[in-house]
Amino acid sequence: MPVTARRTSLSRAVSHTESAANRTTAKHRKPSRSAAPRAAAAVLSVGLAVSGGALVSIAAAPTTASAKALTPAQVRGHQPIKSRPLLRKGDSGPTVKFVQRALRLGPDGYYGNTTVVALRKFQLSWGIKVSGTTDHATWGRLTWAAKHKVLYGNKGGVKAQLFRDKVLREAAKLKGTPYRYGGTSKRGFDCSGYTGYVYKAAGKKMPRTSRQQYAATKHISRSAAKPGDLVFFKNGGGSVYHVGVYAGGNLLWHASKPGTRIGKGKIWTKSVAFGRV
Numbered sequence: 003m004p005v006t007a008r009r010t011s012l013s014r015a016v017s018h019t020e021s022a023a024n025r026t027t028a029k030h031r032k033p034s035r036s037a038a039p040r041a042a043a044a045v046l047s048v049g050l051a052v053s054g055g056a057l058v059s060i061a062a063a064p065t066t067a068s069a070k071a072l073t074p075a076q077v078r079g080h081q082p083i084k085s086r087p088l089l090r091k092g093d094s095g096p097t098v099k100f101v102q103r104a105l106r107l108g109p110d111g112y113y114g115n116t117t118v119v120a121l122r123k124f125q126l127s128w129g130i131k132v133s134g135t136t137d138h139a140t141w142g143r144l145t146w147a148a149k150h151k152v153l154y155g156n157k158g159g160v161k162a163q164l165f166r167d168k169v170l171r172e173a174a175k176l177k178g179t180p181y182r183y184g185g186t187s188k189r190g191f192d193c194s195g196y197t198g199y200v201y202k203a204a205g206k207k208m209p210r211t212s213r214q215q216y217a218a219t220k221h222i223s224r225s226a227a228k229p230g231d232l233v234f235f236k237n238g239g240g241s242v243y244h245v246g247v248y249a250g251g252n253l254l255w256h257a258s259k260p261g262t263r264i265g266k267g268k269i270w271t272k273s274v275a276f277g278r279v
Contacts, residue, residue, distance in 0.1 A: 079111070086141040091118050091134070101136060104148040128155035162278075165204060166230025172203040173247045173255040179264045181257050186210075196257040196264060197232060197245050206279050212245040219277025227276040234275045248276060 072080065079095025081087040089098060091113055098117070099109040105120040118134040125132045128143050136144070147153055152160055176199070182190025186199060194212040201208045208215050216234045227233070233254050235244035246256030252269050 079113070083145070086138055087136070089113055089136040091115070100148075101144065104144050106153060124154065127153075163228075165206070165279075166228055168204040169200055169230040169247060170249065170255075172200045173249075176200070176264050177255075177266075179257075181260050181262050181264070183260065185257075191257045191264065193244050193246065193257045197247060200247060200255075201279065208279070213242045215245055216242045216275070216277055219279055222276050222278050224274070224276060227278075232277045232279075233269065234277060235271065236273045236275060238273075242275075 075093045076095055078087050078089055079093040079098045081095075081097055083097055083100055087097060089101060093113040094111050096111065098113045099111045101113075101121070102109040102111075102117055105117070105124060107116060107120055121136070121140070122132050122134045124130075124144070124147075125134075125140055130139050130143060131137070133140075143155075150163060152163075155161075176188070176191070176196065179188060179196075180190045181192065183192050184195070185191045186195035191199060194210060194215055197212075197215060198208045198210060209218050212234065215232065219232055222231070227248055229248055229250035231248045233246050233248040234242045235246075237243050244256070246254035248254055249266055253266055254269055255264070255266050257264050258267065
């Protein structure tokens with residue numbers, strides 16, 4: 003036999019033998035698994051364990067423009083009015099609009115130069131530190147001005163209104179104090195002792211008796227009287243016999259009579275006169 007033919011036959015025999023061996027090995031080898039299916043199975047197992055059978059997606063939702071956090075200037079402008087936030091130039095929001103309305107500006111909600119200038123003027127008129135920002139003192143005066151529909155402190159009548167407001171606060175503080183004839187202290191008051199004490203606490207000294215107090219006041223009509231003014235009661239002959247602090251709406255604060263305590267009551271007669279200090 004030629005040499006070439008013998009080599010060819012031998013090669014075929016070797017190849018046949020290797021193929022058979024490979025088939026035998028493959029028959030007993032466990033099929034391999036790729037890493038990707040194993041990872042997917044692990045994720046699925048965790049999802050089923052957590053959700054009781056339903057796969058839970060934990061992918062984060064995409065961030066949108068509406069979900070962006072407010073800037074510090076916007077946060078200050080959105081704080082409640084009761085918190086009296088320290089607003090300044092550049093802030094924006096509904097609380098800025100409140101300030102602008104109180105200052106009688108067009109409320110656009112942005113704390114710009116116009117708001118700063120108006121607030122400085124407001125602060126100057128009330129004797130508050132001129133800063134152009136809404137500090138605690140400015141908030142107190144600003145909310146009062148908005149409630150009473152006034153603006154600048156140098157306007158006529160504003161100081162008088164502030165005084166009357168203080169009179170009412172002082173009058174209410176003494177609620178429950180017993181009546182005591184001739185009394186002028188917290189141990190007990192008579193009618194004029196009470197009004198004299200209240201007015202002195204508010205900043206103005208009054209004479210001792212109800213008749214003297216009537217003579218020391220400017221007499222005004224009932225329609226012109228405001229809470230914090232004095233109301234005097236007259237007998238048939240026109241003499242003053244009782245006095246109290248007018249509380250508005252046909253009411254007064256007064257020390258009524260022995261056995262009673264200071265409180266708010268109704269004006270029980272039309273024979274009254276009003277006085278303003």
